[in-house]
Amino acid sequence: MNGLSGKAAIAGIGATEFSKNSGRSELRLAVEAALAALEDAGIDPAEVDGMSTYTMDNNPEIELFRNIGGRDLKFFSRIHYGGGAACAPIMHAAMAVATGVAQVVVCYRAMNERSQYRFGAAFTPNALPTAEIAHYGNYVPFGLASPASWIAMSAQRYMYEHGATSEDFGRIAVSFRDFAATNPKAWFYEQPITLEDHQASRWIVEPLHLFDCCQESDGAVAVVVTTAERARKLKQAPVVIRAAAQGACDDQQMMTSYYRPDLTSLSEMNLVARQLYGMAGIGPDDVQAAILYDHFSPFVLPQIEAFGFAKKGQAKDFVREGNIARGGRLPVNTNGGQLGEAYIHGLNGVAEGVRLVRGQSVNQPGECRNVIITAGTGVPTSGLILSYD
Amino acid sequence: MNEASDLYTQALAWLGKEATRPVEARDPVNVPMIRRWCEAIGEENPIYVDAEAAAAQGFPAPVCPPAMLEVWTMARFRHTGRAVEDSIPVLTLFDEAGYTGVVATNIEQEYDRYLLEGDRVSYTAIVDEVSPEKRTGLGIGHFVTIRYEFADQNGAPVGRMLFRVLKFKPKLAQPATAPAALDAPKHPRPAITHDNAHYWEGISRRELLIQKCSSCGHLRHPPGPGCPKCRSLDWVAVKASGRGTLYSFVTVHQPRIPGLQYPLPVLLVELEEGVRLIANGLDLPPEDIAIGMPLRLDWVEVEPGYVLPAFRPDAGEG
Numbered sequence: 001m002n003g004l005s006g007k008a009a010i011a012g013i014g015a016t017e018f019s020k021n022s023g024r025s026e027l028r029l030a031v032e033a034a035l036a037a038l039e040d041a042g043i044d045p046a047e048v049d050g051m052s053t054y055t056m057d058n059n060p061e062i063e064l065f066r067n068i069g070g071r072d073l074k075f076f077s078r079i080h081y082g083g084g085a086a087c088a089p090i091m092h093a094a095m096a097v098a099t100g101v102a103q104v105v106v107c108y109r110a111m112n113e114r115s116q117y118r119f120g121a122a123f124t125p126n127a128l129p130t131a132e133i134a135h136y137g138n139y140v141p142f143g144l145a146s147p148a149s150w151i152a153m154s155a156q157r158y159m160y161e162h163g164a165t166s167e168d169f170g171r172i173a174v175s176f177r178d179f180a181a182t183n184p185k186a187w188f189y190e191q192p193i194t195l196e197d198h199q200a201s202r203w204i205v206e207p208l209h210l211f212d213c214c215q216e217s218d219g220a221v222a223v224v225v226t227t228a229e230r231a232r233k234l235k236q237a238p239v240v241i242r243a244a245a246q247g248a249c250d251d252q253q254m255m256t257s258y259y260r261p262d263l264t265s266l267s268e269m270n271l272v273a274r275q276l277y278g279m280a281g282i283g284p285d286d287v288q289a290a291i292l293y294d295h296f297s298p299f300v301l302p303q304i305e306a307f308g309f310a311k312k313g314q315a316k317d318f319v320r321e322g323n324i325a326r327g328g329r330l331p332v333n334t335n336g337g338q339l340g341e342a343y344i345h346g347l348n349g350v351a352e353g354v355r356l357v358r359g360q361s362v363n364q365p366g367e368c369r370n371v372i373i374t375a376g377t378g379v380p381t382s383g384l385i386l387s388y389d
Numbered sequence: 390m391n392e393a394s395d396l397y398t399q400a401l402a403w404l405g406k407e408a409t410r411p412v413e414a415r416d417p418v419n420v421p422m423i424r425r426w427c428e429a430i431g432e433e434n435p436i437y438v439d440a441e442a443a444a445a446q447g448f449p450a451p452v453c454p455p456a457m458l459e460v461w462t463m464a465r466f467r468h469t470g471r472a473v474e475d476s477i478p479v480l481t482l483f484d485e486a487g488y489t490g491v492v493a494t495n496i497e498q499e500y501d502r503y504l505l506e507g508d509r510v511s512y513t514a515i516v517d518e519v520s521p522e523k524r525t526g527l528g529i530g531h532f533v534t535i536r537y538e539f540a541d542q543n544g545a546p547v548g549r550m551l552f553r554v555l556k557f558k559p560k561l562a563q564p565a566t567a568p569a570a571l572d573a574p575k576h577p578r579p580a581i582t583h584d585n586a587h588y589w590e591g592i593s594r595r596e597l598l599i600q601k602c603s604s605c606g607h608l609r610h611p612p613g614p615g616c617p618k619c620r621s622l623d624w625v626a627v628k629a630s631g632r633g634t635l636y637s638f639v640t641v642h643q644p645r646i647p648g649l650q651y652p653l654p655v656l657l658v659e660l661e662e663g664v665r666l667i668a669n670g671l672d673l674p675p676e677d678i679a680i681g682m683p684l685r686l687d688w689v690e691v692e693p694g695y696v697l698p699a700f701r702p703d704a705g706e707g
Contacts, residue, residue, distance in 0.1 A: 122644040127580040137579025137589075138611045141697055142669050143641050143653045145577070152639040153657055160637070160680045203652075206640035251617070258657050258665055259610065263637065 005279045008094035009231035009238040010386065012041025012224035013351040018187050018342030021115040022218035029220035030059045030110035031067045037222035038068075042235030043104055050075035050102030050225075052089035054345060056082055059110055068106075075102035079246075081254060083295060083376030086346025087384045091244035093225035103226060109347040110220030118216050122146055132254075139256060148213055148296060150255035151378055152205040155298035157263040159207060162313035164301060166207055168320065170198035172297040173211045173339055175325035180336025183362050187215055188340045212297040214338035221347040223354070232389065239357045242282075242370065242387040245275035248380035255378045264313070266299065269306040269374065272383040277308075280385045282370060284308040287385075289356050289365055290330055290372040291349035294337040299377035300324075307372055326363065334363040346375050353386045396486045400519040400531065403479040408514040408535045414461035418453050418508045426457055453504035458539055458548045461510040479516050479533060483556035488530055495534075495553040501546050509542040517551065530557025576648055576691045585612040587626050595688045597698055598626040599664055610664040631686030632703060633660040638670075638678055648691075658684055658700055671701040 014036025016022065016029050038045050045068040051061040052075075061076040075096045079085035086109075093105035113119060122145040125133050144150060158164055177193045180186035193211060201210040231238035250267035251260045260267060277283055284307055292303045301315035309330055310318040318324070324332035335341040335352035342348055355361040356368040375382040416422065424438050435442035436452055443451045464475040480491070504510065518534035537550040579589055588611075591598035600609050604621035615622055636659040640652045654670045656678075670678070671687050685703035688696050 120644060122646045124577045124646060125580075127578050129580050129582045131582065131584070133580040134582045134585055135611070137581075137585070139667055140577045140646075141579060141691075142655050142667050143646060143649050144639070144655045144667055145646055146641075146644050148643075149639055149641050149655065153637050153655070156639060157637040157657075157680070203640070203642040205642060206652075256667075258637075258667070 004091075004094055004098055004244060005242055005281075006228060006240055007098035008225055008241045009228040009389070010090070010223055010241065010350075010354050011226050011231045011234050011236060011238060012037040012039070012043065013222070013354050014038070014040055015185075015221045015344075015348065015351060016110075016219050018185065018217050018219040018344070018348070019114075020187075020216075020218060022112055026110045026112050026116070026220070027059050027063055027067065029112070029218070030057075030064050030108050030222070033110060033220035033222035034064060034068050034106050034108055037106065037224045040236065041224045041226075043224060043226070045069050046071050047104045048106050049073060050093060050096050050105030052077045052079070052092045052096075052105060052107045054078060054082070054085040054089070054109055055080045056085075056345070057109055057111070059108070064106075064108065075105060079382070081376065081380040083293060083345045084379035084381040086293065086375030086382060087244065087350060087373055088246050088375065088382035089347075090223060090225060090241060090350060090384055091246065091382060094241045094244055097225060097227045103230070105225045106222055107225060107347070108220065108222040109345050111344065112218045113343065114216040114218050120146060120148065120213070120216055135254060135256075144256075146205070147255060148208050149205045151296045151299060152208045153256070153258060154263050154378065155296070156207055158298060158301065161264050162316065164298075164316040166199065166209065167195060168301070168316040169207075169212050169297040170195045170209070171319050172294070172300045172324070173198050175319075176294060176333045176337040176339045177211075178326055179331075179334050179363050180340025183336050183341060185362075186336040186341040187217065188336060208296060208298070211339070214295045214343045217342040217344060219342050219344050219348070221344045221351050223347065223350055228389070237358055238389045239354045240387045240389050241384060243276040243279035243385040244383070245272045245279065246380070246382045247271035247275065252380055254380075257378070264302065266302045266306055266377055266381075268379075268381050269303055269377060269383070272374070272381055273306045273308070276372070276383050276385050280370070280387070282385070287330065287370045287372050288368040289334060290332050291335075291337075291353045291374065292332050292372075293346055293349065293374045293377050293381075294333060294339050295343070295376065297339065300332070303374055303377060327365075331363070331365040334361050334365065349373055350384065353384065357386050357388060396482065397519070397521060397531065400479055400482055400533070403482075403516040404519065406516055408477050408479060408516045409475070411511060411513050412462045412464075413511040414509055415465070416461065418461060418504045418506055418510070420451050420506060422460070423451065423453055423457065426460065427454065430454075448503070448505070450506040453506075453508070455500040455503065455548070456498070458498055458500065458504070458510075459537070459550060461504075462512050462539070477514075477535070479519070480554070480556060483531065483533070488556040488558050490528060490530065490555075490557040490559045492527060492555050492557070493552070494532065494555050495551065497551040498548060499550075500548040504541075504547060508547075510539055510547065512537045512539045514538075518553075523555075525555060525557060527555065528557040528559055530555045576695060577646060578695070584614050588612045591626065591628075592698060593696055595696060597629040597631060597686055599629050599660070599662055600624050601627045608662055608664050610666055627662075629660050629662055629686070633658045633684050633686075633700065635659075635678065635680050635682045635684055636665055637680060640675060654678060656684070656700055666698075669697070669699045671699045673700075673702060677702065
């Protein structure tokens with residue numbers, strides 16, 4: 001256990017509706033979500049003194065801060081690498097409140113990612129001579145130009161080495177869409193799919209079908225982090241940040257770590273898992289539910305392995321046995337995930353993790369003492385274990 | 390008869406007719422206005438403003454610069470634009486048909502004599518020429534030429550002017566294909582840095598280069614400044630044999646980059662030297678693609694002068 005475990009807590013969560021066209025600015029979405037999260041926590045917006053978000057978020061901290069009537073902003077940080085950030089703002093916030101740098105930190109992600117721009121589009125950046133843009137030169141000229149295509153390359157190798165099939169990816173999608181079907185906040189509410197639907201959906205990048213891919217969504221989510229001590233005096237039962245970690249390793253690249261010896265493991269998630277279990281002092285048997293990042297279904301499998309719910313190469317069997325589905329041993333993405341609820345870059349998953357610990361999920365599987373939450377896969381990533389006080 | 394040619398016919402009916410009502414100058418030719426004009430133009434010849442200098446050249450008074458021929462009869466300036474009585478109906482015809490753009494393209498003037506202080510100028514304007522429809526850089530339009538005949542207070546000719554304008558449809562109204570061809574998409578290009586320039590220069594010479602650490606001999610790709618094994622910054626580039634095996638692959642259906650062929654197989658090739666790289670396939674039908682298959686390097690010129698590596702099945706001979 002390290003010094004961060006149990007020091008901070010999530011006191012409030014808030015969100016807008018999830019849609020394909022919000023009809024208002026991303027900043028407005030961020031403001032709505034932040035105010036909702038502070039209301040949920042029972043904290044006056046004037047008390048906010050810290051903010052954390054993704055480098056990809058288009059809303060400057062100071063713009064959000066002035067629009068919620070903030071007073072003194074003492075801590076602000078941003079995390080890079082797309083959805084790999086998802087859990088890291090919470091970690092940064094926890095470090096800030098645990099050290100006394102800030103008292104109340106709002107973590108947020110707000111996007112009109114469907115109506116204003118699309119992450120799923122081909123990425124053809126202008127040829128600036130920077131290391132980050134030069135990276136894409138190894139892929140985009142060959143037509144490997146979207147997150148789906150970068151991920152599919154590793155998925156194909158995973159199938160080859162471990163005997164996983166497109167139906168296994170489909171089972172994951174079906175179980176997430178099943179949860180979404182009973183979540184009124186989900187875009188795919190009351191729209192479950194079958195394995196046949198999955199197999200019949202069109203190819204995006206073989207071996208990925210359309211239903212293996214997350215949505216593109218408009219919406220915002222905000223999470224309020226404060227000290228565990230303060231959280232105990234607030235409106236909601238505190239959800240303690242028992243562990244938080246970031247990770248990048250093993251010849252890490254942004255979605256194209258094709259040069260590491262083993263393409264079938266998510267080495268960076270293995271690193272995050274080791275840190276989380278170490279910090280929390282628990283193991284897989286102590287975890288009742290998980291939010292596993294699902295921009296694309298294939299990478300759910302190596303995440304199950306990273307956290308020790310199945311041995312390497314055997315996550316497909318864990319899925320086939322129904323363990324991640326409704327009523328299973330480890331219900332995963334009870335909100336419907338990013339395939340079913342919305343793609344808010346993983347922060348909607350953090351909010352669902354909070355609801356699971358509080359016992360407030362619409363698909364509450366029972367008591368959840370410890371919930372694992374992960375961030376973007378195939379990229380430098382992050383993770384959390386949220387727990388009962 | 391379509392709309393455009395109908396318009397052209399209507400415009401042709403104006404040929405030889407008066408383009409505007411006849412116009413008489415509001416002021417006689419006068420030195421103060423000439424002086425201002427000369428100052429604005431940068432004209433310093435004294436015969437235009439100085440009676441003595443004009444007399445020295447045999448003129449009875451200061452003379453008017455010939456290029457000011459049209460100045461005296463110009464319509465008055467109005468903040469609200471051209472008045473109805475100043476309008477040119479043949480041009481209005483084009484405005485009403487959506488050819489709202491206008492640009493003056495030529496002015497040709499001829500002078501019969503110098504205008505003198507006190508002359509009062511008038512003109513008659515005749516529609517001289519209307520061109521068939523032209524596709525110009527500005528847009529689709531017609532050239533309209535108006536001939537102005539200038540006379541003095543006695544009705545004697547003093548000069549004439551051919552004034553040509555292009556009346557065009559502003560570009561947005563053009564068929565989408567025309568502007569699209571101008572910015573036709575290019576095959577995506579890599580960003581060249583100090584760290585990868587050798588690699589892409591090699592590719593342009595049809596040589597696939599692998600970075601080799603000068604210190605420990607470790608091979609690495611993609612290119613980078615430092616050796617991850619021994620931290621040396623010194624390296625050389627060695628030429629790959631071009632033989633390898635397929636490590637993984639995908640077939641891209643969406644999203645599509647204009648100019649590439651879909652469905653598009655993309656290969657992750659493990660070279661026999663041990664490093665991997667991304668490339669496309671050649672003569673590689675989707676049903677034949679299998680992880681582990683032997684491959685051999687070849688080259689594709691995706692655009693004139695832009696070469697990329699590609700791999701074809703390697704039968705094993707040669």
